[in-house]
Amino acid sequence: MATLVSPALRAAADGFVKASGYGSAVLSGLVPDRRHLSQGGYHCSVEDLLAYGNGRDYSNTRADDKGFNPKYGAAYDVTMSRADMIRHYKRVYAIFKDKSDPRHKYINAINTWPGVGDPVRLDFVTGKVTRASKDHSWHAHGELRRRYLLDAKAARAHHSVHRGESKATWVAREEKTGAKPPATIPAPPKTAAGNHAPGSRVLQYVPGRAVLGGDDVAFVQRFIGTARAGPADGVAGAKFRSAVLWYQALRGLKSDGIVGKATWVAMGVKSNL
Numbered sequence: 001m002a003t004l005v006s007p008a009l010r011a012a013a014d015g016f017v018k019a020s021g022y023g024s025a026v027l028s029g030l031v032p033d034r035r036h037l038s039q040g041g042y043h044c045s046v047e048d049l050l051a052y053g054n055g056r057d058y059s060n061t062r063a064d065d066k067g068f069n070p071k072y073g074a075a076y077d078v079t080m081s082r083a084d085m086i087r088h089y090k091r092v093y094a095i096f097k098d099k100s101d102p103r104h105k106y107i108n109a110i111n112t113w114p115g116v117g118d119p120v121r122l123d124f125v126t127g128k129v130t131r132a133s134k135d136h137s138w139h140a141h142g143e144l145r146r147r148y149l150l151d152a153k154a155a156r157a158h159h160s161v162h163r164g165e166s167k168a169t170w171v172a173r174e175e176k177t178g179a180k181p182p183a184t185i186p187a188p189p190k191t192a193a194g195n196h197a198p199g200s201r202v203l204q205y206v207p208g209r210a211v212l213g214g215d216d217v218a219f220v221q222r223f224i225g226t227a228r229a230g231p232a233d234g235v236a237g238a239k240f241r242s243a244v245l246w247y248q249a250l251r252g253l254k255s256d257g258i259v260g261k262a263t264w265v266a267m268g269v270k271s272n273l
């Protein structure tokens, strides 16, 4: 059993990292790891929460979320500098306070840090602020409402909140009947001349052979996260291979350290390999 990353979850995370104005933002989690499992498991599908023996279904607790999209993870983590965390808190909290904001319905909760004291968990459904675990002083955590995991508008709403867009701007663009949503979510990484789109080739590290490099390698590094893959330098060396092995084991894929079709698809990338 493996937790799937929904296109909207990925788009919400990509929008946050690439187009919200945080210079230090790095995607650090879209799939479950042991730490998240021990703390609740919002990154897990409902299936995996049960399979791992967690026994509780943290991502499906709202009555109107029950039964929606059980195979998908519901949350993303973005690691940031102290200054960016504080900026993030200010932007998100300003939007959180206004319960009439239509973006709220797409957000289960966002964890962030005001720069002093404990990190906070902003519950967008109940409007309550509680304490988040200490690790949220260095990473923001966002959760899509499970019922909207396949809704592109949910991704745009998250992105809009992270970049601090005003309610008026959002409403004018997204809530008018017949209004066409613009492409606010960044497209997958562009392929520069001589470079490679994610999913277009097999990535493999073989000691003694020329090391592969490119946008597609950096994509995998960002996807797996800096804790395992190191900085996204686009170089597929030994560390890249060990990060891929870890990811494959986590997802229940064949563990060979090679990013082929199955591993690309598991990362939400189309591949014709």
Ligand SMILES: [Zn+2]
Pocket (backbone or CB within 6 Å): 029, 036, 043, 075, 076, 077, 141, 142
């Ligand atoms: Zn998280």
